[in-house]
Amino acid sequence: MKILYLDCFSGLSGDMTIGALIDAGGDFSHLEKELKKLQIDDEYELKVSKVVKNGITSTKFDVVLGNEQVHTHAHENEEHTHDxxxxxxxxxxxxxxxxxxxxxxxxxxxxxxxxxxxxxxxxxxxxxxxxxxxxxxxxxxxxxxxxxxxxxxxxxxxxxxxxxxxxxxxxxxxVDSIIDIVGVAILIEQLGVDEIRSAPVPTGSGHIHIDHGVFPVPAPATLEILRGVPLAKSELKSELTTPTGAAIAAVLAAEYGTFPAMKVTSIGYGAGTKNFPNHPNVLRVMIGE
Incomplete structure (x- = not known):
């Protein structure tokens, strides 16, 4: 049986998971080809690069929307700018x-x-x-x-x-969430994974600014998604796990705990966007029998 272990010591997000799966041997060209089936490929471009996070070489996956920088849209005469x-x-x-x-x-x-x-x-x-x-x-x-x-x-x-x-x-x-969620599913199938297990999920600490004001980390939706999932304590003042990352751990993992007994055949590191002084912001995945 092929097991994938999510060693999410720095939390997880959709892009970190895809980066880690590609790093562990996932086929990027297969991913691109399969995502074209959604017929929204005129709206995005996929980028994969190698970055070093606190000494660890990892894969950074990005969904670039068009070739634009700032997007303002008006909806029912009400303008929003999101940046x-x-x-x-x-x-x-x-x-x-x-x-x-x-x-x-x-x-x-x-x-x-x-x-x-x-x-x-x-x-x-x-x-x-x-x-x-x-x-x-x-x-x-x-x-x-x-x-x-x-x-x-x-x-x-x-x-x-x-x-x-x-x-x-x-x-x-x-678009990026559709790509992240569908992309994770495509790569898990392509890698031939039979079962997923996860470490307890750290959510981070501190506060974040969202549309409704200042909220403690984890944000309410992230916490709700992780109901029933073992959480890990983290002193990092940051939102480590996004709702997409929370859904990946909550829906796909069959069990949670320390590293399972297995022979590791491949290892992947997926880079997050943020940088922390003494902590590599990466998701490590291990695949083994």
Missing amino acids: HDHKHEHAHGHTNDHDHTHMHEHAHSHTHDHDHTHTHDHRAYREIIQLIGQAGYSEKVETMALNMFKKIGEAEGKIHGVPLADVHFHEVGA
Whole structure:
């Protein structure tokens, strides 16, 4: 049996997980080809690079939206500008004159220097489900991806007191989250993994600024997603685990604990965006029999 162990001593996010899986032998060209099945490849570009985090060479995975830097959009005469440099997902119950659930991009900033209307800034939960369902993935990939999206959606709905169908997301609707979640499922299948296990998940500490004000870490949605998952104490004043990362650990891991007895055949390091003085911000994965 092939086991994948998520050694998430610095937390985890979608991009860290993909970086680590590629570093452990995942096929980047296969990933690119499979993601094209979603038919949204005109909206993003994938970048993979090697970076050194506190002495550890690791793989950094990025989803670049268009070739733009700052993105402002107007919605119902209300302008928002998002220029956060951290990935963060939030949702609200949302009532419109039209029966339509919106999801907002929140993790990336970019500017349109062209004139056309960018129709995919808002993607509803049901649209994402449809997008994945129509792509023609194997049952394994489709099930993993849909379960992760559902986990995030239900957590957001519970926090904000709205049913799943009415949940209005920021990051989950963004292209990078679709890529992160579907991409993780594609690589896990490609690597032939039979079972995933995870270390207890550190969420970080301190406070973060989100749309609704200043919240303690972990943010409410992240904590809700991790309900029932063993958490690890961390003194780092930062948000170490994003909602996407939390969903990966909560949905895919069969059990949590210390490193399992196995013969390690491959190791991968996926780089996070932040840097810490005495702590490598990487996710380590180990695959073995």
